[in-house]
Amino acid sequence: MPRLSLAALLCACLALPAGADDRAAPSPAQAGYDYAQTVRNEVSTQLKDKSDRVALEQAAQRLEGLVDWLDTPLTRDLGTGSRYLYFRGLDVQRDLAVVYARLGQTDKALDALETMGRYGWFGDATEPMLADEAFAALREEPRFQAIRATWSTPLRMLKDFGADSTYRERLTVEERIAGLTQFWADARQYFAHFDNAPTLDWNQAYLEFLPRVIAANTTAAYYQVLMQFAPLLRDGHTNIFPPDQLKDRLYARPPIMTALVEDAVLVTAVHDPALAAGLRVGDEIVAIDGMPVKQYAEQKVAPYVSSSTPQDRALRMYSYQLLTGDAGVPVRLTLRDGTGRQREETIARGSADAPGKREPFAFRMLAGDIAYLSLDHFESDDGVIAFAMHAPQIMRAKGLILDVRGNGGGSTAHGESILQRLTNQPIPRALSFVRGPSIASTESSRTLTWEPMPAIAPARNQFGKVFAGPVVVLTSEQTFSAAEDFVLAFNALERGTTIGATTAGSTGQPIGIKLPGGGWGRICYKRDLLPDGGKLVGRGLAPDIEAFPTVKSVRAGTDPVLQRALATFRR
Structure with missing residues (x-):
């Protein structure tokens, strides 16, 4: 099948009717990103198979063509609204620097590295970005050393006051x-x-x-x-x-x-x-x-x-x-x-x-053929491993209880991996924003803007068969951070019922x-908001059904929240 030119692909995207399937209709910026990545990947593959001088010159020619395309007015305009597309220019310049260094064209390699500096100064990432063996022959060049020094500027400019400080009484x-x-x-x-x-x-x-x-x-x-x-x-x-x-x-x-x-x-x-x-x-x-x-x-x-x-x-x-x-x-x-x-x-x-803590990621089968799994944290993929280990029993169960009452969070991705085993739908996420530039129009007038963080394609089921039975998630005020992201997505999917207490109301990234x-x-x-724009931080996620421990239940060693969940299945 012949590969469409980027111009044809962009035109096709712009001509698609409203409501077209997102998977079949990438945005023009996404199409541009995909095109740039395709060219980079093809060049990389070709150089792995053959890296003689002719192959390197052909790679340089293709990458220079990609640079010219990224600098066209249409692509520049698309890049202003898409960080992913915009920063492909940075990646392509690094690719070019490596190719020219391998060709022995020192000035062109250094030109590409200097152009990378237009995109930013890289601080801690400077040495990894300059670690390629192709740059070994450039390291004594004054221009190379100047580039390294400039890129390292944030290590001085943004250095914490305690960066070099050790404990003293x-x-x-x-x-x-x-x-x-x-x-x-x-x-x-x-x-x-x-x-x-x-x-x-x-x-x-x-x-x-x-x-x-x-x-x-x-x-x-x-x-x-x-x-x-x-x-x-x-x-x-x-x-x-x-x-x-x-x-x-x-x-x-x-x-x-x-x-x-x-x-x-x-x-x-x-x-x-x-x-x-x-x-x-x-x-x-x-x-x-x-x-x-x-x-x-x-x-x-x-x-x-x-x-x-x-x-x-x-x-x-x-x-x-x-x-x-x-x-x-x-x-x-x-x-x-x-x-x-x-x-x-x-x-x-x-x-x-x-x-001491209770048994981590405890699993058991409860009365009525209901599977129970505690998800104690998302700091690692232990919960995903526990689900996979007990998947045969879970798949045969008449219902599933996932207990995140004591889950203090970790990585949202681990919670999404659990949800992928419960649905074939894309996993919803919070709407995420960071502060944009604060604008001082006069001495007495200041404003603050919120900029959306770059969207990431939603996770989808990668595990094949999903558990299609009823699901209950147990929550409490100890359900925090990435565990709240899990509950947020579970609610947005309308995949089941939440029982317990309102979650902590604190998620985000520090x-x-x-x-x-x-x-x-x-x-x-x-700043994270619910998928519908509602507030999460400062409120928490209320359960569908409230249930709490009591003085009597603590002294008796019973779990009224779990009992309420089992009663829901019986009904």
Whole structure:
């Protein structure tokens, strides 16, 4: 079959009627991208088969032709609206630089490399981009060295204040101010959710924290101040973390788990058998170190909690962070058991590592031939592997329960891989935006624009047969980040029912910041909306059917959320 010219393909795209199948009708920009990639791939394949001088000259000729085409007015216009098409010019110039270097045409190779610099300066990517063996003969050339130096400029220009800083017990006052300033400035430039903190004056907050960091004369005290600065932005993906050397001084916790259940703070797990005699699941925590538990949480914990929703805030206050502190200082708990008897227990804090967890990615068959799989995280493809391992049983089941109640996220792609096994439809995604240039038209008038992130083709079933039976997804306030992306897509597909509690309401993508003394911060720069444009961050995803643990169920060791799911299948 003859290959259409790009002009013919573009004309065909422009002539297609509205509503034509996207897979059969790529946009003109996509068609241009595909054409450029086709030429590059053909050149690469030809050079693998034959790389003598004639072949290299032919490759250079084809690539120069592609450069000319990318520089035509039509293609340039299309490229202004498509980053993928625009940056093909960068790729083609690199291809040309390699080919000309292999031909020994040094000046032309360096010309191509210099042209690449028009697209950007590449910072950390500089050395990988110049690593091709073809450039070995160019490395001593002054022009090559100048190119390398220019491309490396961001390593100096955008360097974090803490990039070269290691842990010390005391930092200079200049370093302490620099760390606060960098986090403040980067948030001012990149943070995506200032609307979730509508009363926050970010400049005033900076001024108020300046004397506090100046007065914090130890690194531990400094980070205790910084860790109260980030929560002002009210975002679960925007935080400041202390150096590793301080974790056991600030984040150590006893080997138990706690939770706010029906307005009572309960012990929900005891991971050290030595504590079992004096501490039981279902015990209510009445006070901590002599202070009523809710007063303690508000005064000692809440200032360090970064969250955008009430449910996420409560989870962090009463579960993740409630008992954290210095490993060398035990915590005194006032407890009340199910009979109303009150007592005190003093418990040592262990380390900053999380207490024990349940069996990961547990699978079992439940009553009524219902398959159950817990998806504990998406930090790796372990959940995808677990689904594949149990796929024969799942495919024969009358229903499927996927439990993401404890899933703190990871990579959205792993969740999409699970969904591909449940549908042949393309997997929906959030609408994602980043901040565009802030425009100051006058001294008193400033605007901010939102730019859509480049669209990525939706994932589709790559696994063949899908599970077509009814599906229930269990959610909670611990369902966070990439796990919320999973629930978002599941809802948009209308693939089944969600049961449990509203999710955390925090997804997105943060940038990382190295801070003085070895700590680090992150700031969420990606703004995600529901596929219909609705708000997710700051709200969370409400379940179709609400179901919650109760004090009675915690003490009895039962799971009312799972029971509610099974009842749904029976109906």
